[in-house]
Amino acid sequence: MAAISKVVDSYDFRENKAGLQNKHIIFVTNEVGDDNTMKNSTLANLNTKGIQVHGIHYSGFSDLAELASNTGGKSIDLSNANWGNELSTVIGGSIGGSAGTIIEEEKMATLFLQVGAIGGQTMKIELFDARTHKLGVDDLQLDPYTEAQKAILKIDEAIQLASSHRSKFGSYQNALQHIEKNVSNYKINLTNAESQIRDVDISKEIVTLTNQQVLLQASTAMLAQANQLTSSILQFLK
Known part of the structure; x- marks a missing residue:
């Protein structure tokens, strides 16, 4: 009882989630009995903090079996040759399986x-x-x-x-x-x-347009002058 009380007071248990039980103590001992003077205070402390005790012990250890029973835990008799398989049902069923307990990572993400x-x-x-x-x-x-x-x-x-x-x-x-x-x-x-790839460089394009317009106008003027020269020669021949 002193050992369980020490664990309850000192260990940093996870918070229980609503409707779920995820605080557990699995206590394994080959002792056949215990001084029960701390039993009532230990049980009260366990229930206050919402902790289940699972006792793996000899059948004569009635106090530990009582703790398991009154906290919703499971009691396993070491004198039973099949106690190891029964222990796996505690870990798999009561703690990690169908009972709905959520095991969270202790370390933050x-x-x-x-x-x-x-x-x-x-x-x-x-x-x-x-x-x-x-x-x-x-x-x-x-x-x-x-x-x-x-x-x-x-x-x-x-x-x-x-x-x-x-x-x-x-x-x-x-x-x-x-x-x-x-x-x-x-x-x-x-x-x-x-923008440089997609958009037009306005200044450059205006210069190019002006240059093309000047060349076009010059070509037109030269063509007009050539036409006038041809007409003048024909008039002279007449």
């Missing part, structure tokens, strides 16, 4: 942001779980004095941890802002290049 036009140009961002139970400040006590001192130390550690990760996310933000500026410049340069 890592994001990969596409920050370039080419495959593989990504930015890695490691998320940080800042929930109170992850920071160790979800069950602080201020009484007695010694617990208050422990609470202050835990709060200081949580502040340091949160500050370190804030610095990391600040660097992420600066990097993303720098990338955003580069992408904006790239967009402007790409638009200018596309």
Whole structure:
């Protein structure tokens, strides 16, 4: 009972989801009995925190079997030669299978942001779980004095941890802002290049049009002069 109480008080269990049970303790022991003076307080603590106990023990260990029964867990007798297969039903059925328990990854997800036009140009961002139970400040006590001192130390550690990760996310933000500026410049340069290829150079085309018009007018004037010269010669011959 002392060991189970220690686990309940010290271990960082995942949060239970609505309607689902995903807090479990599998306690394996070859002891045949236990001092039951802590049984009631341990059971109350388990039920308060929504934790199921699964006991793998000899049949004489009635206190552990009672904990399993009263928390919705399963009790397995080590004196049964088939206890190993029964254990697999606990892990497969009660914890990971038909009972609907969701096993979540303890580590936060890592994001990969596409920050370039080419495959593989990504930015890695490691998320940080800042929930109170992850920071160790979800069950602080201020009484007695010694617990208050422990609470202050835990709060200081949580502040340091949160500050370190804030610095990391600040660097992420600066990097993303720098990338955003580069992408904006790239967009402007790409638009200018596309415009030069697609759009007409008005000044150049006006010069070309004027040149062609001058040549056309000069040719017309020369042709008119040639026609007048032919007419003058014919008149002279007449």
